[in-house]
Amino acid sequence: MRFMLLSVLIMIISAIAQSSQSVTIIAGQEYEPGTRVNLPTTGVSFIIPRDWRGGMPPDQAIFILASHTKPGIGMAIMQTGMNQDNLIKFLSEQQDLGDNIILQPDASPKITDSRIQMNYTHVFYTGKAFGILGPHGNSVTFFFAGPMSEKEYYQTLLDKLIASVNFSKPETGNLIKEWQKLLSGMMLKKLESYSNNDAGGGYAEHSSEETIHLCSDGTYTYSSSTNFGVDGGGGASSGYGAKSSHEKGKWQVVVMGNQAALLLEASNGLQTHQSLALDGERTFLDGNRVYRVKSDLCE
Numbered sequence: 500m501r502f503m504l505l506s507v508l509i510m511i512i513s514a515i516a517q518s519s520q521s522v523t524i525i526a527g528q529e530y531e532p533g534t535r536v537n538l539p540t541t542g543v544s545f546i547i548p549r550d551w552r553g554g555m556p557p558d559q560a561i562f563i564l565a566s567h568t569k570p571g572i573g574m575a576i577m578q579t580g581m582n583q584d585n586l587i588k589f590l591s592e593q594q595d596l597g598d599n600i601i602l603q604p605d606a607s608p609k610i611t612d613s614r615i616q617m618n619y620t621h622v623f624y625t626g627k628a629f630g631i632l633g634p635h636g637n638s639v640t641f642f643f644a645g646p647m648s649e650k651e652y653y654q655t656l657l658d659k660l661i662a663s664v665n666f667s668k669p670e671t672g673n674l675i676k677e678w679q680k681l682l683s684g685m686m687l688k689k690l691e692s693y694s695n696n697d698a699g700g701g702y703a704e705h706s707s708e709e710t711i712h713l714c715s716d717g718t719y720t721y722s723s724s725t726n727f728g729v730d731g732g733g734g735a736s737s738g739y740g741a742k743s744s745h746e747k748g749k750w751q752v753v754v755m756g757n758q759a760a761l762l763l764e765a766s767n768g769l770q771t772h773q774s775l776a777l778d779g780e781r782t783f784l785d786g787n788r789v790y791r792v793k794s795d796l797c798e
Contacts, residue, residue: 560756571645580753
């Protein structure tokens with residue numbers, strides 16, 4: 500009997516030790532339920548809940564959670580550079596699940612110290628999100644969505660995930676410094692154009708230009724312009740137009756998932772995150788090629 504009790508005790512201690520071990524997240528790899536996953540670049544770790552598996556796709560900065568036995572989908576968004584006001588704004592946006600399924604916030608967020616909770620509704624679906632701010636300028640936001648009947652279950656999942664979160668100082672290495680050096684005092688320009696001619700003599704054309712000046716003092720100036728025209732040909736109706744926009748604010752390089760991102764905070768407080776990538780000398784912003792040259796606007 501004593502031997503059996505000792506064996507059971509060893510098994511329990513082993514299980515506890517295993518659940519507390521941290522595994523560094525590698526993009527493209529899947530992790531089992533009960534695994535504590537850690538993303539050093541953001542200083543966030545948590546335990547994957549029972550019946551769920553997770554992983555970070557190579558081309559995304561979001562940790563995806565899915566189950567073979569439970570309905571719905573979940574995700575964990577780990578990042579740096581998020582404050583409470585902007586986390587509230589982020590959670591207050593509608594959530595597009597694709598296939599014309601858009602979840603709307605059903606009320607104002609519930610705020611308790613560094614924790615913000617938001618519920619979302621749709622005719623047939625429900626969504627729940629919980630954001631937590633860490634002590635090192637880092638944060639994690641958990642989100643689950645699925646059938647309305649699973650509303651309470653998703654809350655239970657969130658409670659377990661939140662209880663398992665550990666924060667540490669992000670290990671960004673030279674990632675942020677290198678991008679700050681690459682972008683400071685530079686201009687990012689994105690150009691797009693489209694034209695189409697048909698056999699009847701009609702045509703359609705569209706061109707756009709977006710420019711971001713990233714000054715070394717941490718300020719930015721954004722401008723965009725769009726021109727478009729349509730001519731039906733053969734006496735058919737035609738139309739031409741143009742529009743433009745301008746914006747100013749502050750910029751910095753932060754980390755989303757395991758990727759560097761450009762954080763723009765407009766003068767009205769609205770934040771946008773865009774992933775950064777290099778391919779040789781070519782620069783990409785949110786997967787789109789941009790031209791990086793010295794700014795003619797920054798001093």
